[in-house]
Amino acid sequence: xxxQYSIFLVEDxxxxxxxxxxxxxxxxxxxxxVDDGQKAIATFKDSEFSICxxxxxxxxxxxxxIAKKIKELRPDMPLIFLTAKTxxxxxxxxxxxxADDYITKPFDSELLLYKIKAIIKRNKDEHLDLKEEIxxxxxYTFDYFxxxxxxxxxxxxxxxxxADLLKMLCLSKDKVLMRAETLKTIWGDDxxxxxxxxxxxxxxxRKYLKDDPNVEIENIHSSGYRLIVQEEK
Numbered sequence: 001x002x003x004q005y006s007i008f009l010v011e012d013x014x015x016x017x018x019x020x021x022x023x024x025x026x027x028x029x030x031x032x033x034v035d036d037g038q039k040a041i042a043t044f045k046d047s048e049f050s051i052c053x054x055x056x057x058x059x060x061x062x063x064x065x066i067a068k069k070i071k072e073l074r075p076d077m078p079l080i081f082l083t084a085k086t087x088x089x090x091x092x093x094x095x096x097x098x099a100d101d102y103i104t105k106p107f108d109s110e111l112l113l114y115k116i117k118a119i120i121k122r123n124k125d126e127h128l129d130l131k132e133e134i135x136x137x138x139x140y141t142f143d144y145f146x147x148x149x150x151x152x153x154x155x156x157x158x159x160x161x162x163a164d165l166l167k168m169l170c171l172s173k174d175k176v177l178m179r180a181e182t183l184k185t186i187w188g189d190d191x192x193x194x195x196x197x198x199x200x201x202x203x204x205x206r207k208y209l210k211d212d213p214n215v216e217i218e219n220i221h222s223s224g225y226r227l228i229v230q231e232e233k
Contacts, residue, residue: 005029005030005050005051005120005146006029006030006031006032006047006048006049006050007024007029007030007031007032007049007050007051007052007053007116008032008040008043008044008047008049008051008052008053009021009024009031009032009033009034009052009053010033010034010035010037010040010052010053010054010055010058010063010066011033011035011053011055011058011082012035012036012037012055012057012058012059013035013055014035017033017035018033020053020109020112021033023109023113024113024116027113029116032047032049036058036059036060037058037059037060037061037062037063037065037066038059038060038061040054040058040061040066041061041066041069041070041073044070044073045073048147048157048159048160049077050078050120050123051077051078051079051080051116051119051120051123052067052070052077052078052079052080053079053080053082053116054066054067054079054080054081054082055081055082055083056081056082056083056085056090056094057083057084057085063081063082063083064093064094064097067079067081067094067097067098067099068097071097071098075098076123078100078119078120078123079097079098079099079100080099080100080101080102080103080112080115080116080119081094081099081101081102081103082103082105082107083102083103083104083105084104084105085104086104100119101115101119103115133145133167135166135167135170137149137170137209137212137215137227137229138209138212138214138215138229139151139152139211139212139214139215140209140212140215142166142167142170144163144166144167147159147160147162147163149166149208149209151211151212156208158208161186161187161201162201162204162205164185164186165182165186165198165201165202165205166205168182168185168186169205169217169225169226169227170227172226172227173227173228173229174226174227174228174229175226176220176223176224176225176226177224177225177226177227178223178224179195179198179223179224179225180224181224182198182224183195183198186198202217202219202225205217214229214230214231214232215227215228215229215230216228216229216230
């Protein structure tokens with residue numbers, strides 16, 4: 001598994017949390033770790049994650065409450081609970097909240113790792129009708145599912161709207177991507193403010209693709225944009 005997957009870890013035990021974070025990063029996961037339940041939701045909103053690992057017993061906000069809020073924001077977000085509590089009622093509550101697994105401490109870190117990979121793979125297979133969506137843009141490779149562009153050893157992470165916009169450009173390569181259609185598809189509206197927002201995102205994509213002179217996002221006056229990829233001479 002490549003290092004494109006991000007884990008959100010909420011664990012208040014500093015020693016255990018630090019060790020687990022390091023272990024997961026050794027397997028090329030990107031790990032964001034917070035040790036206080038109160039900070040969890042704000043941190044979750046600020047980033048994109050592939051899976052969440054939540055301790056149940058946390059200061060200020062317990063893992064069950066965090067899970068409920070996360071599911072309200074992202075109903076499809078995979079969750080694993082970690083806990084020292086083995087009560088059947090707690091385990092049932094965790095699954096009722098939409099948990100993919102409920103692991104009691106102490107546990108084998110390697111087993112957790114395999115569970116994480118299995119859950120991510122299952123979630124990926126269920127997403128986008130089982131389709132891989134990988135596009136070649138000159139010297140770049142764009143993986144829509146994990147929202148990233150790779151070039152040599154450089155990885156550029158994209159926001160959801162950046163990825164959606166680049167995908168639409170790829171699908172209409174060498175043709176004009178109409179502005180109004182794109183705004184309604186991605187932003188839900190084509191008013192003045194969303195138009196300005198789209199212009200900003202186009203500028204960001206141009207910056208990401210600037211190292212290949214054969215790749216250009218052309219501005220088509222009053223209509224939209226066109227992705228052009230010239231053959232290398």
